[in-house]
Amino acid sequence: MPTPTACLALADGTLFYGYGIGATGTCVAELCFNTAMTGYQEIMTDPSYAGQVVTFTFPHIGNVGATPEDDESADPVAAGLVVKWDPTQPSNWRSAQTLSEWLAAKGRIGIAGVDTRRLTRAIRAQGAPHVALAHDPDGKFDIEALVRQARDFSGLEGLDLAKDVTCAQSYRWDETRWAWPNGYGTRTGAAPKVVAIDFGAKRNILRCLADAGCDVTVLPATATAEDVLAQSPDGVFLSNGPGDPAATGSYAVPMIRGVLEKELPVFGICLGHQMLALALGARTVKMNHGHHGANHPVKDLETGKVEITSMNHGFTVDSQSLPAGVTETHVSLFDGSNCGIRMADRPVFSVQYHPEASPGPQDSFYLFERFRAAMTPAG
């Protein structure tokens, strides 16, 4: 058996050996598992994964290589990845690099050859363990140091990571979705002006807003209510993003409250949902091992319909804490946790899941349509 060239050390001392792919070195992070069967590149470049190593439960990861078109942000933001099988040569005409080459070019570490079923059970039992992941082509590991690094990592609770992944300056977004056949981008009538707050926005969210016919200006996470209102928006969008919502809320909540005073339509996704809930007076809590996948059933409590959704969150809005005037609109059919809210009397709403998919099903695109309709009642 060849010498293992990568080691994943959990804070409790459990070790997983495998074969290193991508960059060499060590990273320290929180560990989660994602059950999506496709879209590893979109997952690795989703800024919401900052500070996390992702274990893919689907065994064949890397089969279609990597292409710049599939990046959800400029760089991979997940700290590293864990896969079961050593990736095979890519079989895809779109592939520009192998997964390992792509990870190496982006400075991200991977480990292949891990019993990801056993590891996933450990994640479920321990609740998002802290880990150190090391890749050394010579297979030399200081195990005590790795376990110590994992133990010393403080975890995501209390961490504001949105400010690390947000854009430096505001910009306009005008790209629509790649090869999307329904012609959402070809509407007539004036495009409502949307200010999108970038807490770590995935590109496909911005594409979906553009597809829904919105004129999108992106502002950094630290934008104030004055910055937002200076754009004279018809509506405000709150993006996904990494870290602890309560920490990011320290500056985002005053901004959102300032926007709410002006009675503008507001739509939030994931971290944006959590931010809106905090601004309305609810609270957020850390989950045991979160929801990360592309087949999470969610029930729309107002229509009774079930949507299959893409999810990626480790914190959740405590539905018991929702104040009067805020309605719970969606719940997870896996564990009953909150998946959506709206203000009873105005078009201010948000969802915990990812209607932009990428990867995942597109059942929930109607939310972008709903947001557009709220800004252009006659359009």
Ligand SMILES: NC(=O)CC[C@H](N)C(=O)O
């Ligand atoms: N995808 C997201 O926006 C994640 C939100 C938040 N960081 C969480 O883990 O719950």
